[in-house]
Amino acid sequence: MKETYYNREDLKKFGEITEWQKKLGEKFFDYYGEVFQEGALTAREKSLIALAVSHAVQCPYCIDAYTSDLLKKGVDEEQMMEAVHVTAAIKGGAALVHGVQMMNQVNDKLM
Amino acid sequence: MIKSLKRQNHKLASPEGQINILSDTDAIEIPSFESKMKNIDLLPLKPTEIDIFQVNVGKMCNQVCAHCHVDAGPDRKEIMTRETMQLCLDAIKQTNVKTVDLTGGAPEMNPNFRWFVEELSALDKQIIVRCNLTIILANPKYNDLPEFFKKHRINVVSSLPYFTAKRTDAQRGDGVFDKSIKALQMLNAVGYGKEESELKLDLVYNPAGAFLPGDQDSLTAQFKKKLKEYDIVFNDLFTITNLPVSRFLEYLVKTEKYEDYMHELVNAFNPEAAKGVMCRNTLSVGWDGHLYDCDFNQMLELKVQAPNHISNFDIQKLENRDIVLNQHCYGCTAGAGSSCGGATT
Numbered sequence: 001m002k003e004t005y006y007n008r009e010d011l012k013k014f015g016e017i018t019e020w021q022k023k024l025g026e027k028f029f030d031y032y033g034e035v036f037q038e039g040a041l042t043a044r045e046k047s048l049i050a051l052a053v054s055h056a057v058q059c060p061y062c063i064d065a066y067t068s069d070l071l072k073k074g075v076d077e078e079q080m081m082e083a084v085h086v087t088a089a090i091k092g093g094a095a096l097v098h099g100v101q102m103m104n105q106v107n108d109k110l111m
Numbered sequence: 112m113i114k115s116l117k118r119q120n121h122k123l124a125s126p127e128g129q130i131n132i133l134s135d136t137d138a139i140e141i142p143s144f145e146s147k148m149k150n151i152d153l154l155p156l157k158p159t160e161i162d163i164f165q166v167n168v169g170k171m172c173n174q175v176c177a178h179c180h181v182d183a184g185p186d187r188k189e190i191m192t193r194e195t196m197q198l199c200l201d202a203i204k205q206t207n208v209k210t211v212d213l214t215g216g217a218p219e220m221n222p223n224f225r226w227f228v229e230e231l232s233a234l235d236k237q238i239i240v241r242c243n244l245t246i247i248l249a250n251p252k253y254n255d256l257p258e259f260f261k262k263h264r265i266n267v268v269s270s271l272p273y274f275t276a277k278r279t280d281a282q283r284g285d286g287v288f289d290k291s292i293k294a295l296q297m298l299n300a301v302g303y304g305k306e307e308s309e310l311k312l313d314l315v316y317n318p319a320g321a322f323l324p325g326d327q328d329s330l331t332a333q334f335k336k337k338l339k340e341y342d343i344v345f346n347d348l349f350t351i352t353n354l355p356v357s358r359f360l361e362y363l364v365k366t367e368k369y370e371d372y373m374h375e376l377v378n379a380f381n382p383e384a385a386k387g388v389m390c391r392n393t394l395s396v397g398w399d400g401h402l403y404d405c406d407f408n409q410m411l412e413l414k415v416q417a418p419n420h421i422s423n424f425d426i427q428k429l430e431n432r433d434i435v436l437n438q439h440c441y442g443c444t445a446g447a448g449s450s451c452g453g454a455t456t
Contacts, residue, residue: 044329071318072325074333076275 011061044073048083055087113175113284115184116361123361124182126412132364133355133438139370141377144440151382155433156391161426163393164236165212165451166191166199167409168224170398172216173249176270176283178317180356180410183216190216193223195400195421200230202424212393212451214241214406219253232263239266241315241451244294245287257301261310267303268349268451269295270315274337278319295343304345312344315453317351321368323379323446324350327454349453352376354442356407376441384448387455390434396421404434405443406451413437 018025036046047069054062070080116124123129136143148154169190172183203211211231218224218240231238240260247256260267269291273279276288283291295312298304304312314334318324331348338345353359355372363369390404400421403409413435417428448455 042329043326068322071320071322074273074316074325074330076273077277 006060008064011064014061044070044075047073048075048079051080052083052087055084056091112185115175115182115186116358117182118184118186121361123357123364126410129356129360129411130437132360132369136438139373141373141438144436144438147377147380147441147444148385148436151385153385154436156388156436158430158432158434159391161206161208161392161394161430163210163212163389163451164199164203164206164208164396165214165393165406166196166396167214167398167406168196168216168218168221168227170216171220172243173220173246174217174243174284174287176358177362178282178353178359180354180359180407181216182357182410187216189398190221191223191398191400193226195398196223196227196230198400198421198424199227199396200234202421202426203231203234203236205424206426208236208394210237210239212239212241214451217243217246219246219256225259228259228263228265237266238263239268242267242269243283244269244271244291247294247297248290257298257303260298261301261303264309266311266313267298268313268315270317271295271334272315272317272319274334282319292341292343295338295345296341299342299344304343306344311346313347313349314345315349315351317353321353321363321366321372321375323352323375324449324454326350327447347453349451350447350449351451351453352442352445352449354407354439354449356410356439373438373441376445379445380441381444381446381448381456383456384446385444387448387450388440388443389450389452389455390443393451394429402429404432407439407442408435408437411437411439 015029018029036043036050047066050062051066051070054066067080145154148156167181170181170183170187171185171190172187173185175184213228215221219242221227228238228240242256246253248254270283271279271291272282279288279291280286298312301310302308303310316324316330316334324330327348327350330350334348335345355363355369360369363372390408393405395403395406395409397403397409402415402417402419402421403413404415415429415432416435417432418425443449
């Protein structure tokens with residue numbers, strides 16, 4: 001029995017998902033690899049987006065992988081933290097913008 | 112100031128202590144480097160031609176960098192004598208080497224450094240000096256080094272692991288970043304690093320931790336942009352992988368990152384990089400005149416499989432030798448490859 005649901009070693013086994021569904025697994029990893037190639041966005045920009053999204057979906061594997069990737073790409077601490085603030089701003093903003101729903105309800109229900 | 116591993120009597124100060132860890136492939140379940148090379152028909156690994164004659168003129172240095180594979184520092188007293196330098200000059204005359212690459216320690220601290228450069232200049236070879244930058248400011252007697260380099264058309268190659276003080280100082284010591292910036296400005300002031308100039312100033316980037324370097328071109332662009340904020344220009348940036356030797360090995364073991372790092376190197380093994388490893392066109396001379404396949408083998412005291420002292424220099428036998436391999440060699444074959452001149456693919 002593992003002590004935690006998340007195990008750092010499991011990140012290395014990600015590719016093994018293909019063993020139980022080869023066709024879909026291979027399509028996914030081909031697609032994944034293609035997405036992170038240089039394109040209209042640089043590979044560096046894509047990795048910063050990935051870091052921000054990793055925090056939004058709170059995936060420890062993704063945070064580990066993209067922090068390591070960004071270190072390799074020479075991105076500094078300030079840039080990485082700014083990416084996380086983008087996550088926080090959007091997530092915070094998404095909560096707060098629903099305040100308008102609350103305000104609408106209040107205005108509707110009160111005389 | 113931090114002491115060298117040797118001064119600390121650390122078990123990883125000795126080549127045997129390091130090789131014991133590196134050779135224990137079963138403990139971390141990785142294949143031997145030789146088996147990897149055999150799989151791609153590169154065993155035995157043979158030299159192509161000796162183009163680069165690299166001379167380590169001593170382990171004395173004004174810095175004590177956390178990753179240094181030489182274990183250099185102010186407390187290291189091993190430096191090359193003028194007699195050994197003369198033997199190097201005699202040997203170089205017997206070869207077609209294009210480049211003489213002077214390294215250390217801080218090579219400028221060898222009292223015969225300037226004499227050696229002047230003698231090499233007369234041989235009409237390209238001369239590289241691996242200058243740590245801060246030496247230029249370490250003592251008034253070194254302040255004229257930029258002019259001296261200029262006079263002899265030296266290609267200055269300098270380490271700057273990052274464009275922020277935090278990461279640079281963590282690896283190279285407190286205050287090193289600010290002094291490096293000042294030294295780069297002094298080199299620029301005499302004409303180094305400018306597009307129209309023949310005075311070449313290259314930087315070396317190596318990761319400030321247990322990870323591989325990223326794409327060399329992309330990092331070059333970032334460094335150029337960031338250093339422009341200090342009005343600094345340079346020519347090329349060489350990305351170099353940290354090899355698990357000496358202080359970097361000690362760091363990996365101490366922080367329990369050794370196994371993961373070795374797996375990362377093995378997983379990134381690149382056959383193209385293996386074909387272009389620098390030991391195939393380089394000969395490395397130690398401070399005491401012994402000959403090695405590269406500077407890393409030198410620190411592990413893995414001498415060439417040929418007459419192995421500069422006093423017995425035999426170019427034919429050296430160009431036909433089998434290159435000595437060990438597990439640290441994975442560092443040069445990972446990803447885009449790594450050499451003293453940066454990525455190899």
